[in-house]
Amino acid sequence: MAHPAVVSDCKMAIEWVKDSKGIDQIVLRNPRGASAKVSLQGGQVISWRNARGDEYLFNSSKVVKAPKVNRGGIAICFPQFSDCGSLEQQGFARNKLWIVDEAPPPLPAKSSNGSSFIDLLLKPSKEDLKIWPHSFELRLRVCLGLNGNLTLTSRVRNITGKPFRFSFAYHSYLSVSDISEVRIEGLETMDYLDNLCKKERFTDQGDAITFEAEFDRLYLLPLGPPNIVAVLDHQRRRTYVIRREGLSDVVVWNPWAKKAKAMADMGVDEYRRMVCVDGAKVANPITLKPGEEWTGRLEITVAPSSFNSEGLCF
Numbered sequence: 138m139a140h141p142a143v144v145s146d147c148k149m150a151i152e153w154v155k156d157s158k159g160i161d162q163i164v165l166r167n168p169r170g171a172s173a174k175v176s177l178q179g180g181q182v183i184s185w186r187n188a189r190g191d192e193y194l195f196n197s198s199k200v201v202k203a204p205k206v207n208r209g210g211i212a213i214c215f216p217q218f219s220d221c222g223s224l225e226q227q228g229f230a231r232n233k234l235w236i237v238d239e240a241p242p243p244l245p246a247k248s249s250n251g252s253s254f255i256d257l258l259l260k261p262s263k264e265d266l267k268i269w270p271h272s273f274e275l276r277l278r279v280c281l282g283l284n285g286n287l288t289l290t291s292r293v294r295n296i297t298g299k300p301f302r303f304s305f306a307y308h309s310y311l312s313v314s315d316i317s318e319v320r321i322e323g324l325e326t327m328d329y330l331d332n333l334c335k336k337e338r339f340t341d342q343g344d345a346i347t348f349e350a351e352f353d354r355l356y357l358l359p360l361g362p363p364n365i366v367a368v369l370d371h372q373r374r375r376t377y378v379i380r381r382e383g384l385s386d387v388v389v390w391n392p393w394a395k396k397a398k399a400m401a402d403m404g405v406d407e408y409r410r411m412v413c414v415d416g417a418k419v420a421n422p423i424t425l426k427p428g429e430e431w432t433g434r435l436e437i438t439v440a441p442s443s444f445n446s447e448g449l450c451f
């Protein structure tokens with residue numbers, strides 16, 4: 138069933154389904170057979186597949202009870218990132234039920250051109266306002282492009298009479314063949330805060346990031362082009378190319394064996410099949426005056442692993 142809020146190319150299909158907990162999910166498809174699935178629970182992108190049906194996002198096999206969302210996909214962290222504040226871990230947005238945005242304010246054409254997309258909206262409930270007393274509108278457009286690329290555009294608007302401050306992240310669990318086979322390029326020589334060393338600041342000296350132990354860093358990047366990070370998975374012949382706008386930080390995380398074992402929602406050895414690379418705005422949170430709006434955009438494309446990331450001009 139097509140929803141009135143969805144404007145899509147006639148060759149592209151949009152389908153509504155329900156998950157095992159009865160929560161609505163929206164499946165976006167492009168004419169070549171790629172798909173993306175978005176849940177109203179948390180506004181979370183829970184699946185993103187190419188035309189052959191290969192899944193690009195990791196999802197844990199351990200299912201958790203609503204309103205908590207399953208570990209995996211791409212979750213929206215708002216208004217707090219991780220444990221950097223007094224709110225619940227990663228903020229409350231990812232554990233709330235969103236609605237479809239029937240009439241979103243217009244976005245530039247590049248946010249939807251030739252694509253299939255859905256607009257979601259989160260407004261604070263009375264309970265949310267008790268723990269975070271700021272009225273906001275958080276809009277999310279999830280867009281599946283003709284080439285199968287996935288673009289997430291978030292907008293936060295201050296609709297109170299006072300300024301407020303928030304952090305934001307797209308907590309993105311990418312599916313990989315084996316974490317030991319993964320290389321991340323585009324963060325060389327950048328400064329980072331190491332969450333495993335009390336958020337101490339270091340400068341990356343290495344060539345590219347590889348993994349052989351727990352990894353939890355917040356990379357601080359200058360805002361502005363090229364804003365590209367590449368995640369290379371040689372074994373699976375796949376390169377994720379991540380582009381960001383308005384998101385100056387990149388979080389790279391893998392819990393490794395010991396921490397993963399202590400997580401109730403992570404299957405045995407599943408840490409090997411994921412890496413989180415989050416486009417984020419955390420180190421310098423955003424302050425919005427009354428009536429102001431902030432936009433953060435994340436685009437992920439997937440290229441064959443023979444792809445030479447040098448061509449990306451980091």
Ligand SMILES: O=P(O)(O)OC[C@H]1O[C@@H](O)[C@H](O)[C@@H](O)[C@@H]1O
Nearest residue numbers: 219226227332353388390413415
């Ligand atoms: O378990 P969550 O809330 O999904 O977060 C997992 C991890 O997410 C990462 O982005 C953080 O840097 C980590 O510190 C955190 O542990």
